[in-house]
Amino acid sequence: MAYTRFSSAVTDARQRIGGATARPQPLVLAGERLHVVGAARLYVCGITPYDVTHLGHASTFVWADLLASVLGAGSVQARTCRNVTDVDDVLTAAARERGWYFDELALAQESVFEHSMSALRVATPVEEPRARHHVHAVVQLAEGLLQAGAAYERDGAVWFRGADLPAAAGLSRDEALRLSEQYGDEPGDPAKDDPFDVALWRPSEDGAPAWASPWGWGRPGWHAECAAMAMTVHGACVDLLVGGEDLIFPHHAYQAAMIERVSGVTPFARAAMHVGEVRIGGAKMAKSTGNLVLVDDLLGEHSPAALRLLLLCRPYSQAWDFEADLVDEAEARLARLYAAAGTPGDGDPDVVLAALRADLDVMQALNLAERHGGDVARRAIALLKLG
Numbered sequence: 001m002a003y004t005r006f007s008s009a010v011t012d013a014r015q016r017i018g019g020a021t022a023r024p025q026p027l028v029l030a031g032e033r034l035h036v037v038g039a040a041r042l043y044v045c046g047i048t049p050y051d052v053t054h055l056g057h058a059s060t061f062v063w064a065d066l067l068a069s070v071l072g073a074g075s076v077q078a079r080t081c082r083n084v085t086d087v088d089d090v091l092t093a094a095a096r097e098r099g100w101y102f103d104e105l106a107l108a109q110e111s112v113f114e115h116s117m118s119a120l121r122v123a124t125p126v127e128e129p130r131a132r133h134h135v136h137a138v139v140q141l142a143e144g145l146l147q148a149g150a151a152y153e154r155d156g157a158v159w160f161r162g163a164d165l166p167a168a169a170g171l172s173r174d175e176a177l178r179l180s181e182q183y184g185d186e187p188g189d190p191a192k193d194d195p196f197d198v199a200l201w202r203p204s205e206d207g208a209p210a211w212a213s214p215w216g217w218g219r220p221g222w223h224a225e226c227a228a229m230a231m232t233v234h235g236a237c238v239d240l241l242v243g244g245e246d247l248i249f250p251h252h253a254y255q256a257a258m259i260e261r262v263s264g265v266t267p268f269a270r271a272a273m274h275v276g277e278v279r280i281g282g283a284k285m286a287k288s289t290g291n292l293v294l295v296d297d298l299l300g301e302h303s304p305a306a307l308r309l310l311l312l313c314r315p316y317s318q319a320w321d322f323e324a325d326l327v328d329e330a331e332a333r334l335a336r337l338y339a340a341a342g343t344p345g346d347g348d349p350d351v352v353l354a355a356l357r358a359d360l361d362v363m364q365a366l367n368l369a370e371r372h373g374g375d376v377a378r379r380a381i382a383l384l385k386l387g
């Protein structure tokens with residue numbers, strides 16, 4: 001009797017996953033085949049909560065959400081960790097301007113951000129570490145890197161040695177200097193041995209947030225915060241590192257190097273997904289230039305599903321220019337998709353999952369959905385979370 005019941009359970013499971021095409025396939029990202037068994041550790045670089053969410057932020061998180069959805073459809077549990085960088089000099093300055101504490105501003109902006117993400121059907125991450133809760137972990141990281149000879153202490157600061165990182169990232173010295181300057185690493189600071197050394201820890205200015213450390217009162221460096229949060233949640237290795245393409249260097253290069261040098265485990269990330277920049281008139285969206293399209297403004301005029309589709313109907317790594325007409329096109333495409341889903345249709349719905357497993361080819365998935373209709377279109381709507 002026991003044997004019969006076991007046998008039936010196996011048969012049922014086979015029926016549930018439905019034939020040969022439902023067999024787990026590797027995910028292909030940027031041409032690399034990535035086999036994941038059971039659970040996938042995703043680290044998604046999250047927001048610095050000092051301002052409203054613009055379309056560029058939303059794009060990264062919607063793509064990360066699709067990645068988790070596609071993994072889940074292959075019976076892999078996506079364990080997404082999306083951090084909040086709530087200890088940051090830009091946030092501190094923005095809070096000071098308003099006469100608020102830094103954590104008050106961070107919590108207020110996080111709440112607005114979560115509302116936008118929820119509208120776009122981005123699932124709440126399994127883990128959402130905040131930098132202010134992981135300062136002790138940054139201290140541990142800095143101590144470990146000092147012991148490993150990968151860092152040095154000077155005048156209350158601890159600097160990570162990064163002289164070899166530009167070459168490892170395939171960048172010329174000039175390009176790396178430009179990016180380090182642009183993202184706040186202050187390559188011209190004479191306090192450090194090399195322009196490409198970055199702060200693991202540094203003293204805080206009077207009146208700015210500060211924590212106790214073996215090197216005096218201070219605050220963590222940005223790259224070190226993400227390194228410490230990633231190690232705390234996922235350990236020394238993640239399956240997928242996700243973020244905007246502007247994070248490739250210096251942020252992700254330093255985060256990975258810090259973790260690899262303190263843990264001895266390489267590589268930190270088995271694969272990376274860097275999402276293309278959203279631009280206006282060829283220029284990056286940024287508050288500093290007023291070049292912004294806010295998610296909440298668009299949500300006031302368009303359906304969340306159309307907005308999600310607008311972000312997804314392109315190769316994920318491609319930078320693109322926002323134009324108002326594109327939202328109307330996404331609305332029209334969504335209407336065609338819903339109409340296709342209402343037809344009897346033909347074909348195997350698993351072709352949609354196969355397309356998405358091949359470098360998250362949303363355009364191919366949408367074309368298949370419109371061509372075959374019925375179950376194929378309904379599967380596309382479910383996987384892309386456009387229902």
Ligand code: ZN
Nearest residue numbers: 045046226251
């Ligand atoms: Zn990060």
